[in-house]
């Protein structure tokens with residue numbers, strides 16, 4: 563996507579979709595995040611960057627309570643989606659994960675057909691009344707993930723038979739199929755070649771019209787290309803966050819400066 567393409571889009575909303583404050587995460591005795599306070603704006607792409615082990619994935623997993631499934635992991639502080647505390651004990655975590663979908667580092671299609679990969683979520687959430695409804699959801703999701711034309715004649719073939727980049731777009735279609743509001747992406751291009759990466763980046767730029775996206779990336783070039791906001795983490799602390807352009811051109815903290823200029827990382 564060119565800079566000119568970005569300029570054609572409507573001005574980004576600055577409404578907060580996810581508010582987090584005082585977020586601490588512990589793995590047993592070890593503290594991995596320290597009092598993180600970050601507001602994620604609606605329908606923008608927020609990139610989480612920082613050196614290996616700084617806590618980017620840990621923070622990302624807090625947002626749809628994926629840390630709940632890690633034994634010994636404890637999260638404290640506040641995380642609110644549209645003003646509602648997602649750590650509320652009565653909250654339905656399955657519903658939360660339908661609202662906040664996730665795409666992982668390594669494409670992980672189910673060992674099922676392309677159609678069934680996308681239809682899986684809508685089926686378990688009872689989102690369709692008929693086969694025609696489901697067909698429409700599958701078609702629409704593959705279309706929005708930029709994959710329809712490549713797979714429309716082989717919907718019954720296994721998802722695992724696609725190329726890596728296609729598999730990742732299938733996983734994005736699967737996430738979109740349950741109509742999430744937020745999509746979390748944990749280094750979604752790290753297993754892909756440059757051409758497949760470019761396609762996913764273009765897709766991310768299109769998806770932000772409808773979804774709030776948070777992406778963990780090791781590539782500063784990628785963060786600069788796809789995101790409007792960037793948050794820099796270091797040793798479990800959120801050092802600074804703001805407009806991507808500002809973070810990359812005039813960071814306030816010398817640790818951010820050091821990282822973006824390649825002095826450490």
Ligand SMILES: Nc1ncnc2c1ncn2[C@@H]1O[C@H](COP(=O)(O)OP(=O)(O)OP(=O)(O)O)[C@@H](O)[C@H]1O
Nearest residue numbers: 589594612613614615616617618619620621632780
């Ligand atoms: N399941 C776990 N059990 C124990 N410690 C963990 C676990 N997951 C992460 N950690 C620790 O928490 C800290 C933050 O890790 P995290 O994976 O969130 O960092 P990251 O910035 O995403 O790293 P990377 O860029 O290498 O993926 C690290 O010290 C890591 O060793």
